[in-house]
Amino acid sequence: MRKFVLVLVVLSMIIAGLGIAKDTVVINLQAEPSRLNPIIYQDTETSMVLESIYAPLLDLTEDGDFTTEGAVTERFTISDDGLVYTFYIKQGIKFHNGDPLTARDVKFSYESFMDPDLGSPHNRYYAGIEEIVLVDDYTLEIHLKELDIAFLTLARLRGAVMPKDYIESVGWDEYERHPIGAGPYKFVRRVPAQSIELKRFEDYFGENAKIENVVFRYYPEMSTAIMAIRAGQVDFIGELPTDEFNALKRTAGDDLNFGTYERFEDHRVVFNKRPGEPFADVLVRQAVNYAIDRSEIIALTRPGMATPAVGRVPTFHPAHAADAPAYEVDLDKARELLIEAGYPDGFKTQIFAPSNHRERVLEVQQIQRQLARIGIEAEVVAVEWGTYLDVTADGEAPMFRERWSASAPEPISFIESWHSESSWNPIFGTYYNEEVDRLVDLIRVTIDTEERWELYREVQRIAMEDAVCVPLYYPLVGEAYNKDLYIPEDLWNPFKRPISAVHRWEWR
Structure with missing residues (x-):
């Protein structure tokens, strides 16, 4: 018996000395993905999962x-x-x-x-x-x-x-329940309200994934996700709120790694511009733009981790419109515009935000206070992610706090929703401007790159003169991950973010 115990002790020491290769990485999601269907989904969380499957x-x-x-x-x-x-x-x-x-x-x-x-x-x-x-x-x-x-x-x-044959065999509903692609990881199972599990696809045509299993686990409360990564139950948290990111960097010491990168995205407030809504009037939209203080919002939720937005295309891209109307805070001007629009005493409205994104809720609460200065009483409506997508898609939200991650390298999707025939136009507020339509169409047929960038800038100038939305900021994203996890440096940039290539991650 003593010999048996001694053997176990020796084996334990050998294993501890050599280390055991980890075969699973656990990634935090702030919300449960909507639908695992590439042609239907619209949310970032679903994209984070599908990028490994397809x-x-x-x-x-x-x-x-x-x-x-x-x-x-x-x-x-x-x-x-x-x-x-x-x-x-x-x-x-x-x-x-x-x-x-x-x-x-x-x-x-x-x-x-x-x-x-x-x-x-x-x-x-x-x-x-x-x-x-x-x-x-x-x-x-x-x-x-x-x-x-x-x-x-x-x-x-x-x-x-x-896969054509598979989908035609099982139908779209079953395919959505068990998606099949040709990417580095294959779908294993989905546990509703908990997680999605993937496993390395051994016959992947590219370089095989270095980590065998990926688990996407939902932690809607960021505080819970942070406790989990400190306890070693989560290995990667993407897009941390700035205060949590900075606090974690201060307190984690060498226990975690951290990375930042710019995103090809913008954050803004969207107006419902349908007839009958106050925001159908450009004067009201301009008044709101003059009332919202972007610097206050950045100081509240993203100090040092965002740039005030002007137009929609981020500053690092040549199509950025630095000279688009920026609407510096002017409360007197805002009140004058409301009077001219027929709202001398302001009006009541609502502004929606997804409840699982704490920063966005804090921001719309700040916007609520800012709008109160000019007589607009805005009720903050924070709803869970699925409801938020439904309400905004159905045009039920007078205003809502939105983030848009654009396709690359052409920034067309930043402005494409402003085209009156865009399928996104009804979702993002129903906007029509004949000149914007003409310019967006012209962008698509302009081969000369510099000419095309100038067309993008002109579209943004016109749309912002119309105050089609309230640009808030362009973010710098902060992410935390296990100190033993290696993520290649070339993934920390706007076009190849870490989550886009999980198969290249590896345990040291």
Whole structure:
């Protein structure tokens, strides 16, 4: 017996000395993903999960350029007139169920986004497609109705090539319950209100994931997530609130690693501009812009971790409109505009925010106080994430606090929702300006890059003169992770954020 115990002790010492390789990484999500369906989802949390399950048609470099590395496309060509895109698909790629990935699946994926019966909110991105031609099993041509310089940015399948035969066999509902892609991780299971589990796909066509299992665990309360990462129950928390990020850096010492990067996104307040709403009047929207103090909001929730927004495209991008109307705080001007609009005593309204994002709730509470200075009584309505998506999509929110992460490298989706025919237009407040429509259409056919950047800037100048929204800030994102977890440096940038390539993470 003593010999047996001694052997166990020795083995324990050897194992402790050598260390045991971890095979799981646990990632925090601030909300439960909505629907694991690439053509339907609209939220960031779902995107964070699906990026590990699917293989993209094209990927992005850290500089925001297109690349075929890590993508299903071997190469692609564009015709001289810009109307025909030919994709040559890599051979030997398998979906998670073992089916081969071919050009048929790419064609099916495009047609699913385009199918009005499936109700994708992203279908406008594919509206410019005239036809999709299968040349052979691994080659397809996409013919456009007209030149569209933003086609690849908006219509590169949102990173999702889907399996035609499997979906046609089980149906969309079952597919959403058990999604199958060709990415580095395969779906294992979803525990409602708790977690989503993925496992390394051993037949992945690229470099195999270094960590075998990924668990996305929901911690709607950030304080709970922070306790979990301190206790070693969570290994990565993305997009920490600034105060929590700074406090954790001060107190964690060497127990955690930290990283920051700029995001290709903006934060803003959206108006419901439908007829009959106070915000249908540009004078009211301008008054609100003059009343909101962005510097106060940044000082409250993101000190040192945000830049006041002017227009929508972030400052690091050449399409940023530094000279767009910025609406410096002027309460007297705001009150004059309300009087001119017929609201001398102000009015009552509501502003919505997702309750699971504490920073956003704090910000709309601050906005509530700021609007009270000019007589607008704004009720703060904080609702859970799913309800927030429904209410804003249905046009029930007079105002709501929104974040938009844009596709890259072309910043078209920042302004595309302002086009009157955009599928996003009804969601983001119903805006119509004939000149904005013309310029957005012109952007899509302007090949010269510098000319196109100036068109972006002009669209933002016009839209901000119309006070179409209240730009708040461009964020610097802070994230915390286990000290033994290695995340490559090239992932800390606006176009290749850490969560976009979990398969490249590894335990030291």
